Amino acid sequence: MRHLLDFQGWSRTEVESLLDTARVMREVLERPIKKVPALQGFTVATVFFEPSTRTRISFELAARRMSADVVSFAAQTSSLQKGESYKDTLLTLEAMGVDAYVIRADSAGVPHQATRWVKGAVINGGDGRRAHPTQALLDAYTLLEALGTLEGKKVAIVGDILHSRVARSGAELLSLLGAQVFCAGPPSLLPQSLPGAHLTPRLEEALEEADAVMVLRLQKERMEAGLVHLEDYVARYQVTEKRLALAKPQAPLLHPGPMNRDVELEGTLADSARSLVNRQVQNGVAVRMAVLYHLLVGREKA
Amino acid sequence: MILIRNVRLVDARGERGPADVLIGEGRILSLEGGEAKQVVDGTGCFLAPGFLDLHAHLREPGEEVKEDLFSGLLAAVRGGYTDLVSMPNTKPPVDTPEAVRALKEKAKALGLARLHPAAALTEKQEGKTLTPAGLLREAGAVLLTDDGRTNEDAGVLAAGLLMAAPLGLPVAVHAEDAGLRRNGVMNDGPLADLLGLPGNPPEAEAARIARDLEVLRYALRRSPATPRLHVQHLSTKRGLELVREAKRAGLPVTAEATPHHLTLTEEALRTFDPLFKVAPPLRGEEDREALLEGLLDGTLDAIATDHAPHTLAEKEKDLLRAPFGIPSLEVAFPLLYTELHLKRGFPLQRLVELFTDGPRRVLGLPPLHLEEGAEASLVLLSPKERPVDPSAFASKARYSPWAGWVLGGWPVLTLVAGRIVHEALK
Numbered sequence: 001m002r003h004l005l006d007f008q009g010w011s012r013t014e015v016e017s018l019l020d021t022a023r024v025m026r027e028v029l030e031r032p033i034k035k036v037p038a039l040q041g042f043t044v045a046t047v048f049f050e051p052s053t054r055t056r057i058s059f060e061l062a063a064r065r066m067s068a069d070v071v072s073f074a075a076q077t078s079s080l081q082k083g084e085s086y087k088d089t090l091l092t093l094e095a096m097g098v099d100a101y102v103i104r105a106d107s108a109g110v111p112h113q114a115t116r117w118v119k120g121a122v123i124n125g126g127d128g129r130r131a132h133p134t135q136a137l138l139d140a141y142t143l144l145e146a147l148g149t150l151e152g153k154k155v156a157i158v159g160d161i162l163h164s165r166v167a168r169s170g171a172e173l174l175s176l177l178g179a180q181v182f183c184a185g186p187p188s189l190l191p192q193s194l195p196g197a198h199l200t201p202r203l204e205e206a207l208e209e210a211d212a213v214m215v216l217r218l219q220k221e222r223m224e225a226g227l228v229h230l231e232d233y234v235a236r237y238q239v240t241e242k243r244l245a246l247a248k249p250q251a252p253l254l255h256p257g258p259m260n261r262d263v264e265l266e267g268t269l270a271d272s273a274r275s276l277v278n279r280q281v282q283n284g285v286a287v288r289m290a291v292l293y294h295l296l297v298g299r300e301k302a
Numbered sequence: 303m304i305l306i307r308n309v310r311l312v313d314a315r316g317e318r319g320p321a322d323v324l325i326g327e328g329r330i331l332s333l334e335g336g337e338a339k340q341v342v343d344g345t346g347c348f349l350a351p352g353f354l355d356l357h358a359h360l361r362e363p364g365e366e367v368k369e370d371l372f373s374g375l376l377a378a379v380r381g382g383y384t385d386l387v388s389m390p391n392t393k394p395p396v397d398t399p400e401a402v403r404a405l406k407e408k409a410k411a412l413g414l415a416r417l418h419p420a421a422a423l424t425e426k427q428e429g430k431t432l433t434p435a436g437l438l439r440e441a442g443a444v445l446l447t448d449d450g451r452t453n454e455d456a457g458v459l460a461a462g463l464l465m466a467a468p469l470g471l472p473v474a475v476h477a478e479d480a481g482l483r484r485n486g487v488m489n490d491g492p493l494a495d496l497l498g499l500p501g502n503p504p505e506a507e508a509a510r511i512a513r514d515l516e517v518l519r520y521a522l523r524r525s526p527a528t529p530r531l532h533v534q535h536l537s538t539k540r541g542l543e544l545v546r547e548a549k550r551a552g553l554p555v556t557a558e559a560t561p562h563h564l565t566l567t568e569e570a571l572r573t574f575d576p577l578f579k580v581a582p583p584l585r586g587e588e589d590r591e592a593l594l595e596g597l598l599d600g601t602l603d604a605i606a607t608d609h610a611p612h613t614l615a616e617k618e619k620d621l622l623r624a625p626f627g628i629p630s631l632e633v634a635f636p637l638l639y640t641e642l643h644l645k646r647g648f649p650l651q652r653l654v655e656l657f658t659d660g661p662r663r664v665l666g667l668p669p670l671h672l673e674e675g676a677e678a679s680l681v682l683l684s685p686k687e688r689p690v691d692p693s694a695f696a697s698k699a700r701y702s703p704w705a706g707w708v709l710g711g712w713p714v715l716t717l718v719a720g721r722i723v724h725e726a727l728k
Binding site: 049085086087105106107108109110112113127128129130131165168191192193194195225 | 484490491492495496497498499500573574575615618619620621622623
């Protein structure tokens, strides 16, 4: 693979090989010296046209743990403020000898567009409501740790499905790995269709006998746009202890963060033993190391 | 005097020939030859009346970096257009008689295609206060529209239709419900869901057309003169059905479709290229097929370009930020000649009508046919095929969704009232 844009065209074997590499990287992260020389001489740029501290830090740490050089471009403090285009920004970085670009943008398709402009590897760090493949990989990794396999497992994804790249990539990847994905949310926040997922406005249908539950963040903008009323959302769609009783006992809880406690998820659940949120964050670094490794090793340096 | 020898003739009435067309004093003097200083061999080509575009954005005044009267009207004559209606959403908008006059005078001095400005229906195109329709008509405006904006206040649109009716001015609408359309950048549906792009639903167009047809009924009931509503860039099957029903019921409504909605679908968005971002958006194959039906059965009166040039840098932004619009003045006829006539057997006579008498009727102009005494506004079309090369465009928008498409039917000679304004005979 040349880029990681989404999972269209990916085989299950390719994904499993990537997750195997992530397992090796996870071991590296347990060592006293958490660093390997695998990507020495490569340069990774995190290009965040849309701000996101967590994902950016995770990618930068992943690159540094593999001894790559890291440069970081953040929209708020950059030439974008002076009107520079995405294309020119990327061409400037290319001229400086960047090998891989981690791109985050609020518009779907920017990483695709980038592949037409630069020669280096492009990794989608989240584009609009479209895809967030490394989040899906770390979710799959975390679920595999907890459940052993995803084959035949029922995974519920709950919340604002329509605007969620996490739901979109999650459905795509988890179903590829054999899971049955149910996406539940308010009707005004559900798409018409979502490949790999069964869509339902009934939270109970998704939670019933679920092997794992992923809760999405509800953004304030949705209320402001008149799509849903906050109290209606909380009353009908908040994942509570009571509702979670529909799922299998001890079914793990995931959340991509940052969390709105007591909006999409009952606060006490966030701190319960079922929550794998911290594990997700730790696995995120390992998974991103694996992605960089797969994309860069064997590639000619810029 | 110019003689075009051995050329087939095509106009809204049919195909005939070959003929030897003698042109002088701005008119067709004879179809049976005669003495002329300049002789053009029309063998293999066909001659049609000059095209009229009902819908072009020439960006002057205010956004000359995208297009100006010279580049836009040169693009027009290269596309076979002898007459063109410019949209008023310039900066500032064309909402005064002075602005209309200034455009007309400047365009006349250029001596390319003839410019017929559309003027804003409301001041600054804000949809609130009507512009002075009578004075605008006197200054040369041929159409009133707030195109680019949607007329949210139905009462203002009704008053606009009433005021324009006795002047014989059509009112054109960009029919999209702003609330349903929201921030949509492509057709709403499974593909938008897959691509994660905000969708603009077909129902937004249908809902607004339905409303505007009721507004037209109201104006018709209240007005002794006939108010005329023109629906711009129709893109959906449902919208088309509403116009068809209205026409059957005898409502004075006309409609146009664009080259892009007739040849492209939402599938083009799969590459995330904002070149294909346009409003209304490219739709599904079923919609495209419905539009082709509409061209044949008369629901659609005209093919209009909605030529909407932007700078390449703007069209290389991301899909949320890139502006809406596709430029097509230079390719519209060859594109449809090739894709509809050559590949699908769409009748040539009807195709030419959709570029000539169809749009002329929308503006209330008399038909223009190839006959002795007719005004010699003509276009000579060559069947020779060549690929679309945007780098050679006269338009400042040197990119195209159809770049590389191999097309025939290119205009090789364009005459406005007997004067050659474009020549590419070699």
